[in-house]
Amino acid sequence: MNVKFSAPKENLLYGINAVQKAISAKNTVPILSGIYLKAQGGRLTFAATDLEISIECTVPALIISEGDIVLPGRYFAELTRRLPEGEVIFEYQPDSVSMKITYENAESSIKGWKGEEFPTISQINGDKSIAIIPSEFKNLVKQTTFCANKDDVRPVFTGALLEVENNQLKMVSTDSYRLSFKAGAIQNPDSCSFQKVVPVKALEELSRILKDDDEDLLHITYNQNQMSFSNSEIHFNTRLIDSNYPDYRRVIPSEHQTLIKFKKRSLQNTIDRATLFSSEKDGTNVIKIKIEDENINITSQSDYGKIDENLPIYQDGENLSIAFNAKYLTDAFKTMDYEDLQATFCGSLGAAVFTGLNDDSYLYLILPLRS
């Protein structure tokens, strides 16, 4: 059949923007630079895949004739953005394998591919799934995935651990120098449990396109190789990383020698300034911290200048001198959703642990530098 439909520009752009990041940038297979379009039953489905992730998005449309086609992503997106607001009709032209687009006193056409040439997007028939509030899920991603290293040669560090336990979804990321952990509530308790490593690139892309509609729960299901995330409009598929994730529980110290409590914003501002003059040796921005008598002293020094700042804090336990890579602190402060923080230390060489005050759903661990 010759697909023919009309849809508000807003709906078209929503569909295009949702799937666009799955369009293959490499373009080794030309059709993967395209967006697959299917008109069926009053709905228009957009799909794209780079064979690592696939995204489908469904929007309401006026379907005059059902069918499918693949259009080059860049041209379809750009033309749609520039279309006028009024009525626009899309109609497949089988002779030229192109989409004719008519509006106002005008007509344009984009050459495409036949719908059946698009690779089939495999569906996961997972019989078990968990449901989570989308804003909660986005919060897990925001507070953890920055710790992963997307360019790491070790695949496991390009992913985040997703673990279901005690009716919570736990997300963990690490690059072996720092680790973040965040847990969020599952809305359908006792549904299933799993431990899977998911590429953070996929999690961040999904997070970007998910709307903050708390009514429209995100359902997560999986099989051995893939995980899928779905709500009423989006269906997002990603391959899994087939590696064992390091046991994060063993890394977190169970005891400490020093504990401090402080306002996040104050220490964050101080460290932002100190970063300016941290010496940049091998990409490491060294800042030094002294905790002594309910005071934290932050210093840094480079060829261009130096910083020496003091902040009053709550302190429990021993005094301490410790050095950090400033970048690992500034990255983390940017994503932490807490006004007040607590940090614990095990001497100058042990891991430091930051948590929200009176909140055990979040944890950020960082290894110090030998100063």
Add this chain to the structure above:
Amino acid sequence: MNVKFSAPKENLLYGINAVQKAISAKNTVPILSGIYLKAQGGRLTFAATDLEISIECTVPALIISEGDIVLPGRYFAELTRRLPEGEVIFEYQPDSVSMKITYENAESSIKGWKGEEFPTISQINGDKSIAIIPSEFKNLVKQTTFCANKDDVRPVFTGALLEVENNQLKMVSTDSYRLSFKAGAIQNPDSCSFQKVVPVKALEELSRILKDDDEDLLHITYNQNQMSFSNSEIHFNTRLIDSNYPDYRRVIPSEHQTLIKFKKRSLQNTIDRATLFSSEKDGTNVIKIKIEDENINITSQSDYGKIDENLPIYQDGENLSIAFNAKYLTDAFKTMDYEDLQATFCGSLGAAVFTGLNDDSYLYLILPLRS
């Protein structure tokens, strides 16, 4: 004397942002990566130069001790942006040739250079100057300088002509394929007249830092090699381009065979869409235009698709087929401040001229492509 002052962060950032673009990016002379600071008479003057342009900006400050220093632009700017809002004291440390900065419970310092090592910024003792409303001046720049070619090997095409005539400041830019002209009123009539070629890079930078305060007139003066632009806060100097500007009056056709009038926005939107499918041969985006019986037809075609649009217009004179580089139309439409435009044509090979309807202060000329 050891310069010492305090100033609101807002004032400091205003000064830094104003002069920052004059900081030399090339850095062959280290001190030119710096911002010169002079504290004198209740005012703080910021200055920077790359030896092509120089910018000075003066802001109110609490001067505790007068003097001057040069600070590395990047570190001074970044630290100031990150300073807290409260009181901050800057104090020169002669022993280390550095600026000590104290705030809250903290102290930092930036290494600098002695003030006297900064190159003297030459002042123009022009006895004649013109005055223009800043927003008017910015409008001249916006509507003309995009036609110049900042990378052209021919110096004259990297500049704009500034011409004073009939109590108007006229600005002209061209890259030899297109030309724009805009005139604005001078506030002190019969003051002087000149014809100078000014680097568009300088004009655009000046335009960026000028505030839209119509009370604070912009004064323009010059000598043989330089031109300076001043208001109550900014003093901006640029070298001139020592070339004869082409006689733009000879290029503008005095007659036409076709005249059309149209809504700018409608034609702009159509051409934006047509650009998508304009064939890109040697960087030229060809679109074709047919004017016939009070209708304008715009078409373009590439390997990816095609556009065919029609708009009703007012037409006087002959029918016409003509082709343009789409980029030269989209660039110009973006900067034209008119709802309604008029265009005149001298056949398929003659220059086309766009003007505001009933407004002879603006003109845009474009050469067609041989189709």
